[in-house]
Amino acid sequence: xxxxxxxxxxxxxxxxxxxxxxxxxxxxxxxxxxxxxxxxxxxxxxxxxxxxxxxxxxxxxxxxxxxxxxxxxxxxxxxxxxxxxxxxxxxxxxxxxxxxxxxxxxxxxxxxxxxxxxxxxxxxxxxxxxxxxxxxxxxxxxxxxxxxxxxxxxxxxxxxxxxxxxxx
Numbered sequence: 522x523x524x525x526x527x528x529x530x531x532x533x534x535x536x537x538x539x540x541x542x543x544x545x546x547x548x549x550x551x552x553x554x555x556x557x558x559x560x561x562x563x564x565x566x567x568x569x570x571x572x573x574x575x576x577x578x579x580x581x582x583x584x585x586x587x588x589x590x591x592x593x594x595x596x597x598x599x600x601x602x603x604x605x606x607x608x609x610x611x612x613x614x615x616x617x618x619x620x621x622x623x624x625x626x627x628x629x630x631x632x633x634x635x636x637x638x639x640x641x642x643x644x645x646x647x648x649x650x651x652x653x654x655x656x657x658x659x660x661x662x663x664x665x666x667x668x669x670x671x672x673x674x675x676x677x678x679x680x681x682x683x684x685x686x687x688x689x
Contacts, residue, residue, distance in 0.1 A: 525585055525588050525589045525592060529585050530585060530586065530589050532582070533581075533582035533583075533585040533586050534582075534586065536578060536579065536582040537551050537552060537555060537579070537582055537583070537586065538551060538555075539551050545590055548583075548586055548590070552579065552583045555579050556576065556579055556580075559572050559575040559576050559579060560572065560576060561573045561576055
């Protein structure tokens with residue numbers, strides 16, 4: 522543990538934006554907010570160098586304040602780590618209260634979701650059936666149009682042959 526000068530403490534407190542009369546939890550929360558804001562991974566380019574410098578300054582200031590709080594007795598020398606707070610050390614919490622299935626809101630949500638899925642499947646099935654039906658209609662219209670063209674051609678031939686036969 523290093524000896525903390527008043528000048529270093531004042532500059533560290535100013536850097537973190539706190540006062541000397543704040544408790545340790547306030548110091549930690551302010552430090553965490555600033556470290557998240559100035560973390561180098563969040564900045565790139567020109568801001569990356571500034572963020573790196575600011576990040577190092579914040580860590581140094583925090584260590585200075587931590588040493589001061591330990592020296593004055595506001596912070597114990599050995600802090601215990603609560604693993605339930607950390608991402609890698611999360612302790613499983615036993616389930617309390619009703620299960621999800623026993624809660625009143627859960628069953629209607631599941632039923633509604635199921636009905637929505639069924640409606641979507643029916644719509645897609647109907648869509649594919651209509652598409653096939655429309656394709657069949659298009660084919661039928663092509664055949665009818667060809668038959669009409671053939672009938673018109675036959676009538677023209679018939680009229681031409683009748684007119685040629687009538688003419689002496």
